[in-house]
Structures are given as structure tokens and as C-alpha cells.
Amino acid sequence: MIVTEPTATAVVRVHRTETATPAAPGAPLVLGVDGELDERTAAAFTARLAVLAGVGDGPDVLLDLGRLYRLDEAGLGAIAKAAATLARTGRRLVLASVRPRVREFLALAGAEALVPVFPTPEEAARQFRLAG
Numbered sequence: 257m258i259v260t261e262p263t264a265t266a267v268v269r270v271h272r273t274e275t276a277t278p279a280a281p282g283a284p285l286v287l288g289v290d291g292e293l294d295e296r297t298a299a300a301f302t303a304r305l306a307v308l309a310g311v312g313d314g315p316d317v318l319l320d321l322g323r324l325y326r327l328d329e330a331g332l333g334a335i336a337k338a339a340a341t342l343a344r345t346g347r348r349l350v351l352a353s354v355r356p357r358v359r360e361f362l363a364l365a366g367a368e369a370l371v372p373v374f375p376t377p378e379e380a381a382r383q384f385r386l387a388g
Contacts, residue, residue: 268297270304273320273377284316284350285309286377290323293331301334309338312345320377322353327361339371348372352380 273288287308293301309317319335339349352374354362362368374380 267291268293268301268304270301270308272308282315283381284318284348285314286318286320286381288320288323292326293324293334294326294328295330298330298334301331302337305338309342311341314345314347316348316350317342318377318380319349319351320353321351321355321358324355324358327358329365332362332365332367335371336367350374350380350383352377 269288269290271288271290273286285308287305289301291297305317317338335349335351342349350372351362353376354373359373362371362373372380372383374383
């Protein structure tokens with residue numbers, strides 16, 4: 257299964273985002289994911305995420321998917337792999353601002369049971385602070 261939006265691009269971009277509030281101690285690292293996350297871009301996503309999130313100790317990671325327009329099984333696998341990699345070092349991965357069609361795909365695949373999804377990055381960050 258593949259979900260795509262009409263404005264999709266053939267690349268994926270993983271980048272630091274500016275949040276509405278300053279990062280508090282224990283706040284997650286917020287990264288935006290733009291474009292398409294599929295079999296063509298999954299390796300680039302994984303590599304860029306590793307560079308930005310680092311390995312070993314570090315903050316939990318929040319992926320803002322508000323500008324992710326395409327996701328397929330390979331992209332979902334890359335997200336699951338990232339969650340597992342972070343979990344091995346005691347870190348968490350969560351998703352926020354997921355577009356409706358992408359969210360539907362995540363739900364159908366059962367991914368929301370493995371990686372929490374929040375309506376906004378601010379809500380996800382608030383939940384991190386409560387759980388941390």
C-alpha cells in the first residue's frame with residue numbers, strides 16, 4: 257500500500273525544526289520530514305536521521321510529518337527501524353502532525369501501536385515532559 261498526496265516530491269528531507277517554545281530540559285529533538293518516504297528514499301532518510309539524532313545517548317526524537325506527502329511499506333519500515341534503534345539506547349521515537357492519508361496508512365499497518373502519534377509537535381513535547 258502507498259499513500260500519496262498530489263503535491264508529493266520525489267525526495268525526502270530530514271531537518272531540524274523551529275518549535276514554538278524553547279527546548280526545555282528533557283524535551284525531544286524535533287525533526288521535520290518533508291517529501292516522500294518510500295523505497296527510493298528510505299536509505300537517505302535513515303542516514304540523515306542517524307546524523308541528526310546521533311547514536312547512543314541523546315534526547316528522544318519527535319518526527320514532525322506535517323510535510324510528508326508519500327509513505328509506503330519501505331518508508332514505514334525505516335520509521336520502525338529508527339524506533340527500534342532509538343529504543344536500544346533507551347530513547348523514544350514519536351510522530352506528530354501526520355497528514356490524514358498518511359495517518360490512515362499508519363493505522364491500517366498497526367504502526368500507531370509501536371510509535372505514538374500526536375496531533376502537534378507541541379502536544380508530543382508536552383507528553384514527553386509528563387512521561388519523562
